[in-house]
Amino acid sequence: MSVIQAEKVSKIYRHKKALNELSVTIDEKKITGVIGRNGAGKTTLLKLIAGFYKPSSGQIKVFGQVPFNNINISLNTVFVDDLMYFPTSLTLEDILKEGKRFYPNWDEKLAKNLFNYFSFNPRQLHQNLSKGMKSTFNMIFGLSARCELTIFDEPTTGMDESVRKDFYRALIKDYINHPRSILLSSHHLNEIEDLLEDVLLIKEGKVEKHLSIAELKDLAVAVQGDTELVTEWATGKEVLFQKSVGTHSRYLVVPNDSEKKLEKARVLGLQISSVSASDICVYLTESRKGGIDDVFSDN
Numbered sequence: 001m002s003v004i005q006a007e008k009v010s011k012i013y014r015h016k017k018a019l020n021e022l023s024v025t026i027d028e029k030k031i032t033g034v035i036g037r038n039g040a041g042k043t044t045l046l047k048l049i050a051g052f053y054k055p056s057s058g059q060i061k062v063f064g065q066v067p068f069n070n071i072n073i074s075l076n077t078v079f080v081d082d083l084m085y086f087p088t089s090l091t092l093e094d095i096l097k098e099g100k101r102f103y104p105n106w107d108e109k110l111a112k113n114l115f116n117y118f119s120f121n122p123r124q125l126h127q128n129l130s131k132g133m134k135s136t137f138n139m140i141f142g143l144s145a146r147c148e149l150t151i152f153d154e155p156t157t158g159m160d161e162s163v164r165k166d167f168y169r170a171l172i173k174d175y176i177n178h179p180r181s182i183l184l185s186s187h188h189l190n191e192i193e194d195l196l197e198d199v200l201l202i203k204e205g206k207v208e209k210h211l212s213i214a215e216l217k218d219l220a221v222a223v224q225g226d227t228e229l230v231t232e233w234a235t236g237k238e239v240l241f242q243k244s245v246g247t248h249s250r251y252l253v254v255p256n257d258s259e260k261k262l263e264k265a266r267v268l269g270l271q272i273s274s275v276s277a278s279d280i281c282v283y284l285t286e287s288r289k290g291g292i293d294d295v296f297s298d299n
């Protein structure tokens with residue numbers, strides 16, 4: 001069953017079209033990574049789903065209902081980011097108490113255990129937390145809310161590496177015990193790809209790809225070898241990314257769409273290797289075909 005249905009959703013901020021007739025259906029009880037470059041429209045989409053914004057056109061439905069200004073959706077959806085706002089007079093302890101009062105599935109034990117594990121002071125004010133501690137506390141709030149739809153928008157902003165690892169582990173453990181629909185946006189796909197079942201790749205306000213992580217990894221392959229041979233082999237083929245390696249070698253990433261094409265590369269003695277899901281996402285959403293190296297090259 002689907003939990004989110006977006007049909008031709010556009011969102012325009014003054015003159016900026018952040019989402020452009022985006023359509024997507026997201027199935028329930030999956031962890032979906034929402035991936036895209038800066039400014040692609042990820043936060044806008046997630047806030048529309050959470051009911052914070054209204055689409056400029058098109059329709060978005062969550063649990064079959066329009067989410068904007070909808071208390072049913074608010075009770076069953078939690079949106080976590082580093083800008084999460086709580087009333088400034090509430091201590092961390094008060095915020096967790098309010099979470100328990102509001103969310104029907106709130107897990108008090110989980111909240112308490114995570115709170116103690118990360119050594120928070122119950123009397124502290126949210127506004128006085130450091131950037132990483134704010135993200136950590138918000139993550140505790142988001143997991144403990146145990147909402148049927150849980151949205152994490154760049155949840156690890158400011159967290160140090162060890163806390164990020166703890167967060168991902170806590171997320172997956174809690175998800176296994178209590179499967180629910182989780183949307184997780186991150187610029188660090190390499191860190192989260194083991195958690196994800198599906199990836200929603202956003203480019204310029206539209207869905208570029210929506211597929212399983214296994215399908216994503218299968219979309220492209222790398223071919224490397226002598227520059228002349230690689231160049232000859234690549235003539236007339238679509239190239240997603242290329243760079244020089246040393247003085248005589250060239251590395252290309254191409255769509256993994258033909259075994260025949262790869263067989264030819266093997267015959268020429270070129271090396272074929274896999275490409276990480278994270279790199280594939282970068283190449284698919286890149287408008288330039290080279291990398292930053294091109295800025296420094298004379299060609």
Ligand SMILES: Nc1ncnc2c1ncn2[C@@H]1O[C@H](COP(=O)(O)OP(=O)(O)OP(=O)(O)O)[C@@H](O)[C@H]1O
Pocket residue numbers: 013014016017018036037038039040041042043044045
């Ligand atoms: N309140 C706003 N007013 C005007 N433009 C906005 C507003 N919010 C977002 N935008 C613009 O809409 C586009 C999409 O922004 P959005 O925050 O959704 O992208 P994003 O994919 O989450 O980016 P990032 O990865 O950098 O957080 C950007 O061009 C951004 O500048």
